[in-house]
Amino acid sequence: MTAQVPETLLYNGESLAMCVEPLEVWFKLVGQDESPFEAMSSANWRGYIGTWEIKDSRLYLVGLRGTLKNGEDGSIETFFPGFQDRAFAHWFSGRIRAPRGKLLKYVHTAYASQYEQDVVFHVDRGIIQSINVRENGEAEDGADDGGYHIGGATMFSRRNANGAKRQ
Numbered sequence: 277m278t279a280q281v282p283e284t285l286l287y288n289g290e291s292l293a294m295c296v297e298p299l300e301v302w303f304k305l306v307g308q309d310e311s312p313f314e315a316m317s318s319a320n321w322r323g324y325i326g327t328w329e330i331k332d333s334r335l336y337l338v339g340l341r342g343t344l345k346n347g348e349d350g351s352i353e354t355f356f357p358g359f360q361d362r363a364f365a366h367w368f369s370g371r372i373r374a375p376r377g378k379l380l381k382y383v384h385t386a387y388a389s390q391y392e393q394d395v396v397f398h399v400d401r402g403i404i405q406s407i408n409v410r411e412n413g414e415a416e417d418g419a420d421d422g423g424y425h426i427g428g429a430t431m432f433s434r435r436n437a438n439g440a441k442r443q
Contacts (some may be wrong), residue, residue: 280387281320285374286329292374292395295387297435299326299337302355302367311349313342324350328365330397333404335365335372365402372397378415 282293300322303311311325328335337352339360344350356363377392394410394416 279318280322281325281330282387285372286327287374287397288327288330290376292376294328295373295375296370297322297326298328298335298365298368298370298372299324299340299355301370302365305367312344314345314347316342329362335368335397335399335402335404336362337365337371338362346390365399365435368402369400372399376409380413380415 282295283297285292285294300311303309311322311324315321315323324340326337327339329338330336334335335354340350340352340354342350344354348354351360352363353360373387373389374397375389375393376395376408378390380388381390383389390412392412392415394412395409396406396410397404
């Protein structure tokens, strides 16, 4: 599998990449076995990009963009009616790994690349229980200056071969 475009986690003034997809847990919880979004590219099979925020030790979905399989734009309110700006992620329990620093080793699959640090948030029903920082090593001079990057991607058109919008 191609390395995937990460979602974004806003935490203490930092914008971190997330190596987990909490919204996928929600989809399964409500009986959807696959993402209702149209795949954007080989680097984004889930079809959307979420922005998350940790505020007062709680995890929130604060941004969501992508095109649904029916052609409409998806948003937070699409899945959480009445919540336009943020939704508390009460459904999510698990770990959020957020790499930080320079690239140590690029791996062309999912979220396997390694960076100088991993910030690991332990979450129970949307509430941050603990935060650990794991040191993975120090990058050589001239290494990538940080951030989760994608080596290559195949983009999918929202139109079919005849130029009509895909259904």
